[in-house]
Every structure is written in C-alpha cells, then in structure tokens.
C-alpha cells in the first residue's frame with residue numbers, strides 16, 4: 001500500500017506526464033501517467049500537468065539576523081556600515097528573539113518549497129555561542145520541515161575580534177556542520193585562511209566562505225582559497241558566497257580565475273539581492289552591477305547556486321524567504337531570460353545547491369527521500385515568471401505546506417467578510 005501518488009506531473013519539466021509514488025518517506029516509483037494503475041494509495045494528489053521539482057535547497061542564509069527592519073534607524077550606506085549596524089543590534093539579541101525570527105524565516109521558506117537549508121550562524125565575542133546554540137536547537141526542532149546545516153560564521157573576523165578563534169573551535173564541538181570563513185574582515189588574509197582550513201581539516205568538515213564581496217578587481221581571495229583547497233585535498237567541499245569582485249575583472253583574467261575554481265571544485269553561491277543592493281554604490285557614475293559572472297563561471301564548469309543571504313535587514317532590506325524571487329532577480333540582472341535559462345535557474349535552486357550541501361540521494365527518483373515541491377504551472381519558465389503562488393511541499397513524504405488550500409481558505413474567508421458567501 002502506497003501512502004500517496006502525485007499524479008500527472010512534469011518531473012523537472014520533462015514530458016511525458018509522470019505519476020510519482022511515495023511510501024515510507026521515499027519515492028518508490030516515477031512512471032508514465034496511468035502506467036502504475038495496479039497500485040493503490042491512501043491519497044492521490046492530482047498535479048494537473050504542473051511542474052514537480054525536488055525540494056528547493058537554500059544554500060546560504062542568515063537566520064538570527066533576519067527581520068530587523070523595524071529596529072533600524074536608517075538604511076546602511078555600505079557593506080561595513082551594514083556590518084556595524086548589525087553588530088550594534090546584536091548586542092541586545094536574546095535567545096528567544098533569535099529563535100522567533102529564525103523560525104519565521106524557516107516557516108516562510110518551507111511554504112515556498114524549501115526542504116534543505118544551510119545557515120550561517122554568527123560566532124563572535126558579542127553573541128558568544130548563543131546564535132550557534134539557537135541554530136543547532138532549531139536544526140532538531142524543525143527536522144520534520146527541513147534539513148538544516150549550520151555554519152560557524154565569524155562575521156566580525158577571527159583575529160580582529162579576540163576570543164573568536166576559541167569560540168570557532170567550540171562551535172564545531174557543539175555540532176556545527178561547516179566551518180565558515182570571511183575574507184574581508186581580518187587584516188591578514190593568509191592567517192585567516194590558514195586558521196579555517198586547519199580547523200576544517202582537524203574536524204573533517206566542509207568550508208563555506210563569504211569572499212570578495214566588493215567591486216574591486218584586486219580583491220581575489222578566491223584564488224588563494226582555490227589554491228589552498230587543492231593543497232588540502234578538499235576539492236568539492238569548499239564553497240564561497242558573493243565573489244562579486246570577479247565581475248569587475250577583465251574578461252581574460254576572470255576566465256583564468258574561473259578555470260582555477262573549476263579545477264579546485266569550488267562551489268560559488270551568487271547572492272543577487274544583497275550583492276545588487278550593496279555593490280556599485282561607491283561608483284559615482286556608471287555604477288557596476290556587482291554580481292559574480294554567473295554565465296562565465298558555468299561555462300568554465302564551476303557549480304553555481306543561488307542564495308537569499310538575508311531577509312529584511314541592513315544588508316538586504318527586502319526578501320520574503322522565497323528562492324523563486326531571488327532566481328527571478330538573477331534572471332533579470334544576469335541576462336538569463338530565455339526558456340533554457342529558466343531551466344538553468346531552477347537547476348541552480350535544486351541540483352546545483354544540493355551539491356553545495358553535499359546531499360546524498362537528492363532528486364525525484366526511485367529510492368530518493370520524497371522531498372518535493374509541486375507548482376501548478378505547466379512549464380519551468382512559467383514557474384519562474386509567475387514566481388508561482390501555488391505550491392505544495394512534501395518533506396520525507398509528508399505534505400508540509402499547500403498554499404493552494406490556504407489561498408482557497410483566504411478567498412472563502414474574504415467572501416464571508418463581505419457577505420458574498422451564499423452557500
């Protein structure tokens with residue numbers, strides 16, 4: 001007996017329509033529609049020709065500093081201003097405050113189809129390990145909704161903020177999944193890189209950097225990161241967010257850097273909402289766009305994923321925890337407007353991001369965990385164009401969100417309020 005069949009769906013946009021069977025939290029078959037009639041299921045969800053994707057993967061987000069707009073007296077004027085403003089606000093973060101805002105992001109993200117997430121929790125003398133502990137607690141308590149990876153992230157620098165080195169190691173002891181690094185906070189880049197690579201090596205953890213977040217072509221810490229990745233034999237286990245300075249390099253130099261990143265198996269995470277908002281503003285005329293060169297990187301074989309980074313704070317006073325919104329923004333600003341580009345973008349939210357998180361058995365195929373999101377649009381391009389409002393989300397085979405049902409409830413409620421419900 002099957003738990004569910006999701007019928008008449010386009011799996012990753014392909015024809016013909018498929019039926020997907022789910023039992024014990026796993027996909028047990030993907031067959032042409034109607035071909036699996038001998039099965040009986042507890043529930044059948046008719047996908048009506050809509051696109052079924054594996055659960056969306058959010059590879060780079062900050063939970064404990066989300067939703068700060070009402071606490072800000074002004075908007076940030078630069079990256080360093082955003083860091084300073086947030087450091088000030090962090091002084092009065094409490095555990096329940098961090099938990100509440102983090103949970104709000106997670107719930108929104110799940111409604112939007114996210115089934116896996118990697119968050120960067122801050123480690124510094126201001127917060128100590130409280131943000132780490134909050135994230136690790138959430139990792140357990142939201143397991144039924146999504147799988148959360150926690151990065152120990154030294155936002156204030158490791159050597160610039162004495163005490164952080166020790167806290168980083170404690171954070172890994174507490175159970176963080178990933179060692180975080182940041183290339184633009186400590187005065188000595190090599191000292192910083194040496195520390196985080198050695199910590200990752202000591203505890204056999206992957207690394208995830210905030211790197212080269214500027215428009216300055218001379219900021220090329222990513223080259224050092226790639227070289228060290230090969231020295232330490234960590235190919236495929238190192239990621240970097242932002243890396244926007246590559247977008248300001250001359251083409252031939254950017255190509256050489258991209259080839260090196262490809263060779264070192266570095267995953268790049270573009271964070272368009274933050275990058276577009278913060279970068280370029282130092283240019284008094286002809287402002288640069290400030291994105292990493294997505295197409296060039298992909299042409300050279302680099303795995304590129306898309307992240308939200310922040311939700312409503314000084315770094316990014318926008319966002320509603322929706323990966324489709326971020327992908328749409330990248331489509332507009334990175335000239336990715338074609339039909340194939342829509343598939344490429346959805347691939348970056350799913351398959352590419354799953355490689356960043358090193359997820360095993362990811363995808364819609366027999367034996368894989370039944371983590372899926374169903375859109376009612378018939379094509380991937382429409383999913384992106386409409387930033388689809390109707391999404392049904394499954395985590396390990398359990399339906400955890402169905403915005404179509406919510407919308408119907410809202411409409412009925414609205415009609416009742418207006419006395420239009422004559423049933």
Ligand SMILES: [Zn+2]
Pocket residue numbers: 060061062120210241309
């Ligand atoms: Zn970030």
